[in-house]
Amino acid sequence: MKIKKFTLGMYQENCYVVSCSDTKSAFVVDPGVYNPNMVNYIEENHLNIESIILTHAHGDHICGLMETAKKFNAPIYIHKSEASVLNDGKKNFSEEICGCKIEIEADRLLKDGKIIQIGKMEVKIIHTPGHTPGGICIHVGDVLISGDTLFEESIGRTDFKYSSTDALVNAIKEKLYLLPDHTRVYPGHGMDTTIGHEKKRNPFVKGQ
Ligand SMILES: [Zn+2]
Numbered sequence: 001m002k003i004k005k006f007t008l009g010m011y012q013e014n015c016y017v018v019s020c021s022d023t024k025s026a027f028v029v030d031p032g033v034y035n036p037n038m039v040n041y042i043e044e045n046h047l048n049i050e051s052i053i054l055t056h057a058h059g060d061h062i063c064g065l066m067e068t069a070k071k072f073n074a075p076i077y078i079h080k081s082e083a084s085v086l087n088d089g090k091k092n093f094s095e096e097i098c099g100c101k102i103e104i105e106a107d108r109l110l111k112d113g114k115i116i117q118i119g120k121m122e123v124k125i126i127h128t129p130g131h132t133p134g135g136i137c138i139h140v141g142d143v144l145i146s147g148d149t150l151f152e153e154s155i156g157r158t159d160f161k162y163s164s165t166d167a168l169v170n171a172i173k174e175k176l177y178l179l180p181d182h183t184r185v186y187p188g189h190g191m192d193t194t195i196g197h198e199k200k201r202n203p204f205v206k207g208q
């Protein structure tokens with residue numbers, strides 16, 4: 001398995017391309033901007049993009065979604081509780097962030113615990129509401145893609161109307177901190193970290 005990060009746009013959003021080394025099957029996470037470097041990377045490595053998985057539907061994670069989906073003819077996956085954010089330009093802030101209203105119906109709605117097979121990779125969906133109602137983390141191999149739920153020594157904003165600090169903290173404690181300490185965490189913004197580091201050092205959610 002290989003994970004490649006592209007940091008995009010003025011919000012410095014992290015988009016990831018995760019690929020199976022054996023089969024070249026791959027998925028894209030959060031194409032915040034349609035990015036030629038990402039397209040080149042996918043084409044040069046002959047990757048077959050089987051889906052685009054969104055950790056959540058905020059504008060900084062979806063401005064490049066339609067173009068990327070069209071380019072690779074890839075279906076869009078999102079948690080079922082996030083569909084109402086993806087199809088509502090006010091809730092996803094696309095007008096302010098992307099400069100145009102983005103309202104999209106996903107191709108497939110996910111739920112907690114769902115496992116998607118992509119090549120030889122088992123991609124597990126972990127529902128982590130709080131920043132948004134249908135925020136997810138994506139667990140594959142010994143990697144966790146954490147969206148705007150968990151950052152290096154920080155957590156996602158919870159000052160939106162549909163946010164919940166309690167839900168966010170609970171999800172991190174009860175779902176993410178159960179993963180092995182060596183699990184590498186790739187967040188929606190900023191540097192990667194590990195579960196073990198966050199359990200010790202995250203000032204917002206302490207682990208055991
Ligand atoms: Zn967000």
Ligand SMILES: [Zn+2]
Nearest residue numbers: 058060148188
């Ligand atoms: Zn974000």
